Amino acid sequence: MPNIILPDGKKIEFSKSINGLEIAKKISSSLAKEALVMSVNGILKDLTYEINSDCEVKILTSKDNDGLDTIRHDTAHILAMAVQELFPGTQVTIGPTIENGFYYDFSRKEPFTESDLKKIEIKMSEIVDRDEKTYREVWDRDEAIKHFKKIGENYKAEIIKDIPKNEEISIYFHGKWHDLCRGPHLASTGKIGKHFKLTKVAGAYWRGDSNNEMLQRIYGTSWASKKDLNDYLHKIEEAEKRDHRKLGKEMDLFHFREESPGSVFWHQKGWSLFQKLISYMRARQDQAGYNEINTPEILDRTLWEKSGHWDKFGENMYTSTTPDEKVFAIKPMNCPGCVQVFNQGLKSYRDLPLKMSEFGKVHRYEPSGALHGLLRVRAFTQDDAHIFCSEEQITQECLSVTNLILSIYNDLGFENIILKYSDRPDKRVGDDKVWDKSENALLEAIKKTNLEYSVNKGEGAFYGPKIEFVLRDAIGRDWQCGTLQVDLNLPGRLGASYIDKDGSKKVPVMLHRALFGSLERFIGILIENYAGKLPFWISPLQSVVIPVSQDFDEYAKKVHNEVRKVGISSEVDLKNHNLNYKIREHSLKKIPLLLICGKKEVDSNTVTIRKLDSNKQETMELNKFLENYSKLSKAPIN
RNA sequence: GCCCUUGUAGCUCAGCUGGUAGAGCAAUUGAUUUGUAAUCAAUAGGUCCGCGGUUCGAGUCCGUGCGGGGGCACCA
Numbered sequence: 014m015p016n017i018i019l020p021d022g023k024k025i026e027f028s029k030s031i032n033g034l035e036i037a038k039k040i041s042s043s044l045a046k047e048a049l050v051m052s053v054n055g056i057l058k059d060l061t062y063e064i065n066s067d068c069e070v071k072i073l074t075s076k077d078n079d080g081l082d083t084i085r086h087d088t089a090h091i092l093a094m095a096v097q098e099l100f101p102g103t104q105v106t107i108g109p110t111i112e113n114g115f116y117y118d119f120s121r122k123e124p125f126t127e128s129d130l131k132k133i134e135i136k137m138s139e140i141v142d143r144d145e146k147t148y149r150e151v152w153d154r155d156e157a158i159k160h161f162k163k164i165g166e167n168y169k170a171e172i173i174k175d176i177p178k179n180e181e182i183s184i185y186f187h188g189k190w191h192d193l194c195r196g197p198h199l200a201s202t203g204k205i206g207k208h209f210k211l212t213k214v215a216g217a218y219w220r221g222d223s224n225n226e227m228l229q230r231i232y233g234t235s236w237a238s239k240k241d242l243n244d245y246l247h248k249i250e251e252a253e254k255r256d257h258r259k260l261g262k263e264m265d266l267f268h269f270r271e272e273s274p275g276s277v278f279w280h281q282k283g284w285s286l287f288q289k290l291i292s293y294m295r296a297r298q299d300q301a302g303y304n305e306i307n308t309p310e311i312l313d314r315t316l317w318e319k320s321g322h323w324d325k326f327g328e329n330m331y332t333s334t335t336p337d338e339k340v341f342a343i344k345p346m347n348c349p350g351c352v353q354v355f356n357q358g359l360k361s362y363r364d365l366p367l368k369m370s371e372f373g374k375v376h377r378y379e380p381s382g383a384l385h386g387l388l389r390v391r392a393f394t395q396d397d398a399h400i401f402c403s404e405e406q407i408t409q410e411c412l413s414v415t416n417l418i419l420s421i422y423n424d425l426g427f428e429n430i431i432l433k434y435s436d437r438p439d440k441r442v443g444d445d446k447v448w449d450k451s452e453n454a455l456l457e458a459i460k461k462t463n464l465e466y467s468v469n470k471g472e473g474a475f476y477g478p479k480i481e482f483v484l485r486d487a488i489g490r491d492w493q494c495g496t497l498q499v500d501l502n503l504p505g506r507l508g509a510s511y512i513d514k515d516g517s518k519k520v521p522v523m524l525h526r527a528l529f530g531s532l533e534r535f536i537g538i539l540i541e542n543y544a545g546k547l548p549f550w551i552s553p554l555q556s557v558v559i560p561v562s563q564d565f566d567e568y569a570k571k572v573h574n575e576v577r578k579v580g581i582s583s584e585v586d587l588k589n590h591n592l593n594y595k596i597r598e599h600s601l602k603k604i605p606l607l608l609i610c611g612k613k614e615v616d617s618n619t620v621t622i623r624k625l626d627s628n629k630q631e632t633m634e635l636n637k638f639l640e641n642y643s644k645l646s647k648a649p650i651n
Numbered sequence: 652g653c654c655c656u657u658g659u660a661g662c663u664c665a666g667c668u669g670g671u672a673g674a675g676c677a678a679u680u681g682a683u684u685u686g687u688a689a690u691c692a693a694u695a696g697g698u699c700c701g702c703g704g705u706u707c708g709a710g711u712c713c714g715u716g717c718g719g720g721g722g723c724a725c726c727a
Contacts, residue, residue, distance in 0.1 A: 213721055218653075561684085
């Protein structure tokens with residue numbers, strides 16, 4: 014006779030076996046109405062699952078993550094049902110839930126079009142209305158394979174073959190339609206409601222392998238209520254408004270063009286932003302003891318062969334053949350050049366740690382499908398640095414890099430930073446003792462930051478472990494920017510050495526680090542994080558002076574010149590438009606400060622300040638304005 | 652690279668089933684002289700992404716190339 018223990022600790026005793034729905038009814042009729050699935054001793058089960066022994070049960074509704082997840086999983090099934098009803102002969106493959114929704118991959122010769130999505134949605138609604146009952150059967154493995162092959166579902170048959178021998182082959186039915194599935198599922202198709210929407214069609218490789226057939230994936234989103242669905246769709250729209258490609262155009266920062274896909278044409282304003290970041294970073298690195306260098310863009314192929322890039326990275330490298338048939342490569346990374354600078358002249362242990370930074374522009378031939386605005390380009394500038402040090406110095410150097418990076422992210426308004434630590438991969442160089450040492454050194458540095466970190470087992474570079482620094486932006490998206498890698502390989506390959514205390518020659522350890530990662534990408538992230546409303550000091554155009562009418566043009570020009578003189582970037586808008594028009598125009602362009610000049614200001618030698626997104630006005634003596642705001646307009650460097 | 656989709660004025664877009672292009676904003680000019688998110692009017696503006704083909708005739712249909720977008724794969 015099962016004793017059921019509820020989450021609040023209450024025990025209910027039943028005289029015979031019982032299923033989830035009956036338990037829910039026993040608790041309350043409203044719970045029975047809202048119940049979707051249940052967890053039995055922590056394992057998700059259908060509500061129809063019969064319980065005959067003591068256990069802990071939690072009835073789950075759409076308020077529980079697992080409940081909502083089950084709604085999405087069911088929506089994926091109904092999508093597959095609808096597709097097979099509308100397009101007979103389509104094979105189903107897999108249809109998991111994902112963040113905010115689900116997808117289902119299909120195999121079908123003819124492509125699905127956007128207009129098919131509408132039809133499918135209508136059919137899905139019909140299926141919900143039919144309220145088909147769900148039931149579960151356990152099938153014999155070989156029978157199941159035979160069955161799915163017979164009905165032409167070869168992918169399903171293949172999936173069954175790969176299910177571990179000790180697992181049941183469960184088949185879920187919604188009415189007549191059935192699918193191999195682990196479950197659990199809602200009691201009937203009516204339970205999912207109609208708060209779903211199919212969002213896009215896309216290609217996806219079978220089993221994620223580009224050697225396999227490309228399937229057609231339909232993405233959708235599904236929620237517990239109309240309101241949740243609308244909120245989600247609204248959130249997507251808001252995110253689109255922040256798109257750096259759109260804002261970059263509107264703010265006149267940069268553009269892309271066919272002649273050089275994946276390379277940025279920086280306009281004056283965008284370039285000014287770019288340069289501000291570089292000079293800020295340069296100042297921070299000067300303070301942190303780095304020496305800036307610069308190395309050639311084009312280097313002989315033999316160097317890349319020695320470094321291992323030709324072999325490992327050749328497919329991504331641009332090459333150039335000179336008229337005398339020599340082959341050069343355009344650098345995809347700065348490290349080999351930097352090692353060559355290190356190699357000039359004898360180095361002693363006294364020189365270590367030697368920190369060499371380089372704002373190096375690198376070119377990588379990325380697959381065309383990977384390109385994405387500033388976030389994935391083929392030519393970009395790294396705020397790169399290589400730290401040559403001894404093994405003993407690794408921890409200390411990693412720690413100081415980490416501290417520098419966190420302080421810089423904070424200055425730029427990012428406070429949510431996650432670390433991803435990747436340790437030794439299977440394919441690696443160097444002996445395990447050295448790996449132990451470098452992994453420990455890195456881990457120790459991470460722990461000292463007290464930051465949250467995740468471990469990616471075996472994801473390190475072949476030459477050493479690494480940390481990736483992930484920023485979480487204003488709307489909760491994660492971006493990988495900075496990276497810190499310990500390299501026990503390249504210095505040796507390129508013959509780097511120093512003379513140690515005991516007079517022996519040693520190979521230095523090299524730390525690769527980039528803080529912004531790529532200036533281009535970082536700018537894209539900044540734009541999206543701030544929705545274009547960049548912090549004052551980094552804003553590409555900090556102020557626009559607006560005369561109230563043409564009578565005050567001269568004063569406005571004077572103000573503009575004074576403002577520029579103290580280092581605040583400024584334009585003066587003398588166009589024949591009224592004040593309202595100009596305020597709107599410059600506000601849309603996200604100019605942080607509008608300086609209004611009219612009779613009042615001329616008479617009292619003042620300016621009236623209107624800040625972006627505020628309709629408050631403040632009139633201030635011109636000199637006072639210059640003094641107060643020139644400080645604020647500079648990078649936060651002490 | 653692969654699948655789908657898309658390419659028309661500086662920008663955002665319309666152009667139905669083929670009959671040599673249209674709107675709004677921006678620009679220019681003129682009027683207006685404006686006090687905190689669009690003053691009015693006139694003018695000018697296009698190899699309809701490139702190359703082939705079908706057709707009496709192609710922005711529109713077909714092929715191909717190159718971009719863009721959404722995914723997948725890739726991201727040393």
